[in-house]
Amino acid sequence: xxxxxxxxxxxxxxxxxxxxxxxxxxxxxxxxxxxxxxxxxxxxxxxxxxxxxxxxxxxxxxxxxxxxxxxxxxxxxxxxxxxxxxxxxxxxxxxxxxxxxxxxxxxxxxxxxxxxxxxxxxxxxxxxxxxxxxxxxxxxxx
Amino acid sequence: xxxxxxxxxxxxxxxxxxxxxxxxxxxxxxxxxxxxxxxxxxxxxxxxxxxxxxxxxxxxxxxxxxxxxxxxxxxxxxxxxxxxxxxxxxxxxxxxxxxxxxxxxxxxxxxxxxxxxxxxxxxxxxxxxxxxxxxxxxxx
Numbered sequence: 001x002x003x004x005x006x007x008x009x010x011x012x013x014x015x016x017x018x019x020x021x022x023x024x025x026x027x028x029x030x031x032x033x034x035x036x037x038x039x040x041x042x043x044x045x046x047x048x049x050x051x052x053x054x055x056x057x058x059x060x061x062x063x064x065x066x067x068x069x070x071x072x073x074x075x076x077x078x079x080x081x082x083x084x085x086x087x088x089x090x091x092x093x094x095x096x097x098x099x100x101x102x103x104x105x106x107x108x109x110x111x112x113x114x115x116x117x118x119x120x121x122x123x124x125x126x127x128x129x130x131x132x133x134x135x136x137x138x139x140x141x142x
Numbered sequence: 143x144x145x146x147x148x149x150x151x152x153x154x155x156x157x158x159x160x161x162x163x164x165x166x167x168x169x170x171x172x173x174x175x176x177x178x179x180x181x182x183x184x185x186x187x188x189x190x191x192x193x194x195x196x197x198x199x200x201x202x203x204x205x206x207x208x209x210x211x212x213x214x215x216x217x218x219x220x221x222x223x224x225x226x227x228x229x230x231x232x233x234x235x236x237x238x239x240x241x242x243x244x245x246x247x248x249x250x251x252x253x254x255x256x257x258x259x260x261x262x263x264x265x266x267x268x269x270x271x272x273x274x275x276x277x278x279x280x281x282x
Contacts, residue, residue, distance in 0.1 A: 007193035011200020012207065014161035014173065014245075019208035019215055020272025021154020022147050027218035042151040045246060049155025050162065054253035057163040064157045067170030074170055075201055077242070077256070081261045088240020089247075093266035095232030099221045101155040102244045103237060104175040106230075107198060111205035113214045116222065120230040127234020128180055132249050135239055 003069050021046040024109050026100030033097055084135060111125040162250055169193060172254075174246020175201070176237030240266070 022028045022045055031040030066072055096102050101120055102110070109117040162173040171193075181194040209215055215244075221229055237243045239260055242251065251259020 015204020053159025093269025123230025
């Protein structure tokens with residue numbers, strides 16, 4: 001129960017951060033990605049602000065023997081760069097560039113009850129569901 | 143011309159960073175939103191403890207609280223109809239195939255100096271810039 005509540009509160013703080021930073025707004029994101037237009041560097045400040053906190057605090061936190069509410073840290077261990085990673089990042093980049101929405105802002109944006117955001121999130125969920133099948137195809141070709 | 147939101151950007155960024163640090167400190171987890179979403183979708187098949195669903199609900203609740211306290215969410219859609227569906231599909235497929243998105247690879251992975259996250263972040267940033275250039279300046 002404690003874990004669930006802690007996660008809920010972290011989600012709230014994260015969602016508030018996305019709204020306060022306006023990353024929830026596709027116009028802000030596209031404004032950053034559009035380097036040939038009137039460049040809006042807000043996203044760089046958001047990323048920089050977040051990274052300043054995580055880059056300093058993460059090493060301090062992982063020095064602990066275990067997290068406060070669970071028995072052990074569950075961190076990704078892979079270090080290899082494979083075709084899935086790169087092709088996934090390419091596909092994500094195209095989708096992000098078209099709509100100006102990535103998973104966090106899209107999900108938080110559901111709070112607006114905007115049908116457009118709902119449509120995007122529904123498509124994103126379907127994309128996640130069919131992704132493993134496409135990954136199988138990718139592996140067969142290699 | 144749109145002015146950059148300096149105060150909001152930095153404040154919001156720090157909040158996002160703090161939320162990610164708290165997730166690591168309390169739950170020992172990386173705040174990768176696409177991965178958390180995958181966990182919610184695969185509720186029955188993979189380990190799907192309620193913390194993932196709680197985080198997703200929290201994300202929406204955070205934006206909802208903003209609406210209640212501060213005002214309407216800034217939301218200017220840049221794509222419509224079929225383009226939104228295509229973009230959503232690509233984001234869903236790509237984030238699962240590439241094991242992460244802006245939060246997991248960008249905010250958390252770079253802080254952990256993960257080589258995979260560095261490659262992924264540089265790739266999706268560059269591809270997104272090219273995509274916007276093609277859509278805004280070549281196709282229109």
